[in-house]
Amino acid sequence: MERDDLKLAETGGEAPPTPAPEVTSVPAWVSAGIPAVFVVLWSSAFIAAVIGTDAAPPLLLTFSRFAVAGVLLTVIALVSKAPWPKGRLLLHVVVTGLLMQAVQFGAFYTAIGAGLPGGVVALIQGFNPVLIALMAGFFLGEKITRQQWLGFTIGGAGVALAVAGALHFSGTAIVLSFVGLLGLSAGTVYQKRFTQGADVRSSTALHFLASAPVMLVMTLTLEEPKVTDWGAFGGSLAWIVLINSVGTFLLLNFMLKKQTASRVGTLFFLTPAVTALLAWLVIGQTLSPSAIIGLVLGGVGVLLAARK
Template identity: 70%
Template sequence: MARLVFVVLWSSAFIAGVIGTDVAPPFLLLFCRFALAGLLLAGIAWVSRSPWPRGKQLWHVAVVGLLMQGVQFAGFYSAIALGLPGGVVALVQGLNPVVIALLAAGVLRERMTRRQWLGFAVGGAGVLLAVSDRLGSSLGAVLLCVVGLLGLSLGTVYQKAFTPDVDVRSGTAVHFLVATPFMGLATLLFETPHVTNWPVFGWVLAWIVLVNSVGAFLLLNVMLHRDSAARVGTLFFLTPAVTALLAWLVLGQTLSPVAVVGLALGGVGVLLATVRRGAPGATGGTASARPSTPVPAALR
């Protein structure tokens, strides 16, 4: 159930991003998002008396925040601002499981089965097929998506390797607070900060702060604490299809037949990579790793 909720919440961020970057520059939107989400989570961490990372661990948490927040969303939101549909951005992000699998196998020494590798290959091929018709006309935006993809993938593996036991509330607060000044500097250097529609900007900001930044990332960090990086990464194969459906329902955007085939292949890749043979309803791959520090019951 947690995985399904995460996919829907994560996918909705692309729809909010399309609407938000239509009324404000991407770095300004991200600056406001990170600042508000960071302060909110810091308050939650303080009230719940969460332990804060210190010393060398704090530096590792800061690196994760810059990668998973700053680099990822700077790339994705800039691509959306250049006109790339939210569904297509989600399709590029769908390569995340493949990148994570390669990094996890080499850095974290997570063991992969042949069935998992086949799933990664099929899912990755599906994503590439789905974005193939965009490579000619929107190459710059696609490259920005790749930058965002690398930020997410590297941040995920780095977090699993160096900060596996950091409290999810205080750790995620640090992620946002570290990325905030960088986005503030970016909007001053590369944009003319302005908002063309304050009511729309307000509700988009509320959504991406409360639902996407706080809800989705807390859930992501909890899952990373409880499971392997590669298995968590396979969930991103599902976000393109869900994003495409939301984009059609909310924005009226449609995908080409080739993109639809790519989405279908991505779904097949998820099944191959996560469903264990001989265990109905179970997910495959490596055994789940329980965190050495307890996860709050409210976040499970």
């Protein structure tokens, strides 16, 4: 009791404040699970795109995705009082958004709308870490090892085999898939190089807001923007916006802030196999034997190329 009275006297008769509880860090299993969740959610976008492009033209679906997601993320950024980029940083964020959103998904959705299987599109997109490594070697002077060159060769053979099995589809669709790959890879490297100081919430919102007008002009000039199945269109759009546009890109931007671009890029080598499995389970879409072999070779090649 005397010690307690002494402490009260030293503090002016008031009990000393109770120490604040320590803030625990994010559990390790949560951090470890984020990449796996990202891969599954990212892969599901191809399935939703197949459903959506059966119900409406691809560029209309792309515009609708960007417009709705842009408004939703803008509200989130404003409510959470996220800082908005200004000046040169704003310009870099816009360029990143045009590459990662307008170029990538405008091209991918048009390819899927032309009938190219989601698994083949995902395989081409899965070559993203290889292209990132090549860009890093060319623009940043990073050394490319023999193992990476071996991975490039095997992965390239896998992509060629899968694409050869899909040549009965539009050749333009295959070219567009590679254009989408270029947009994603260039956007990833550009974002890592120039927009590290941007807030994830506001920058992702600006990605969509900058890309939506481009897609609007394209859908009005290049196709007839008409929905033939509002149920399928609304369902796929809701999934693409809430899960893929908001969820996966917040996860992607978060991981890009915490890890190197090449390490994040390695996750994309898993998406072709996951996409093919989801396509079979959800919409009954199957791949030819050559495409399946190409899928396996592509995954092995990209894995080799992405490993340090």
